Amino acid sequence: MGIADKAGNLGEELKGKAKEAAGKVTDNERLEAEGERDQASADLKQRGEQLKDAGKDVKDALDR
Structure with missing residues (x-):
């Protein structure tokens, strides 16, 4: 989640x-x-941003 968000x-x-x-x-x-x-x-917006962040973390882990 970005600082602006x-x-x-x-x-x-x-x-x-x-x-x-x-x-x-x-x-x-x-x-x-x-x-x-x-x-x-x-x-709800905060939770959505947290889910996006978690998805990015999983993607990054799989790409290694």
Whole structure:
């Protein structure tokens, strides 16, 4: 996973946490849910990048 990908995913996760917190404070369920979705999306992207990295490691090991 590249540094830019990690930074982007972290930014999306932090944005989601902020939205979720703002939704809780203001009793805005829609904003809270949007924040939770942003966090879930960032998590899925991180997992996808980890799978790609693992696939590259396996390919590199097989090529040796």
